[in-house]
Amino acid sequence: MLYILSFLLSWLSGMLVILITAFFSYDQFSIQDITSFAVFTFAGFLILFLLIYLFLLKAINKKIASNKQFIYFPLIFSLLANLPVYFIIWKNTPGLYGNAEATLFTLSFLTSGIVFGLFWAWKNKILSHAKRV
């Protein structure tokens, strides 16, 4: 359940950043735009989540001390785990989309990584405190 929640929360946070940034970047942001960004980010983040995030989480979950997780988890997921995505975005610009769209995609995945990292750091903090007690 927590995996699904962390996925949805991270993806939605990324979408929210796109939606808010678009208020300042574009004169209009239509249903087609929102649908396209939603489909691309959802599919991309799902693949990333299943192929990288879960394995990386398993690998680092117990290796990083609980008090340092709030810094290291967001950094690792937003920068290291997202590297393939950043590469794909860079590779397909301007072929599939323009610079403005590429920036929004990057911001979205960056936010998703940060939220995912914070989510698991927060979860570990609450439960490890209970376990210690």
Next chain:
Amino acid sequence: MKKIFISNFLFLISLTIIAHPGIGIVKDSKGNIYYTDLKQVWKIALDGAKTAIVTGVHSHELYIDEQDNLYGEHVWYNGESQNTWGYYVWCLKNNGELEKEIKPTEGFLSNYSFARDSLGNMYWVERFTTSRIMKKNKNGEITKLAEGKFGFIGWLTCTKNGSLYFTENNKLHRLSSDGKSDGYRMETLADKLGSKSTEFTLMGRNYDSYGIWTDAADNVYLAMIDSKKVIRIGADGKPQTILASNSLWTVCSGIFDDNGNMWVLENSITNEARARKISKEELTGNKVASSVIGKPHLLITIFTLFGIVTLFFVTKNILNNRKQKLLHTAI
């Protein structure tokens, strides 16, 4: 059932992304309206009767001359095996006879246009790194009117007196005779059309201004296909929204009839086309939709925020329950 829903949804999205709607809507000297739906050309008579007058033609633009002869192009793709395109230009004479003005030819139409003035001069844009706006007179002589490294140039519109209107990215330009021999001057009528959009939009480019038309007072009207509205550029160059739509239809082009009513050519999400009359009274009444439902971006942002907050509290609840269980076990 779910699969059908998903495939239909994706099909609809793909249709809207690859759509390239027509802008052809014209009127004859009697006041009849003609428009293209990319499959045939329709005539709306003065009594409202609608008939298909040219069928089986994929025409994006239409032109009608002073003698009420109607012109259009039929363009087609020869399939992936040949990977070639073909075209011909048809003309529906005022006596009802349909002729091929240019015989079927491979490739794309060149040195020919449906943007013409009342003298029959043709105008078109050659879109390259350095773009050119060209003119061909009745004698077939071709001259270059303007040249430059423009941004994306949209559809070109020509008024009866030979003034040309076109958009370049977020700007609207007018190219008109300077009154001295064959000279032309270009003016920027508006430089902030407010049309910046993403590349996922209907046309897959960053600016969504589409068809351009003018009224008797020389106000310029632009169809903004992604934002589903029509803007009017007055003498001060400021865009004013005069029509907005919340439906699945979006205005692509338009024309004014002799009574001052505006006819708009609309395209639907499933690539159907229709012509709709906006009466003079409706236009002056400025009935523009402005409800929050008309702003899907704002509405979806609020819903997303609400979704995040809900998920946060659900997670917090689950974690607290687990914490309580752990503490309870320990005790």
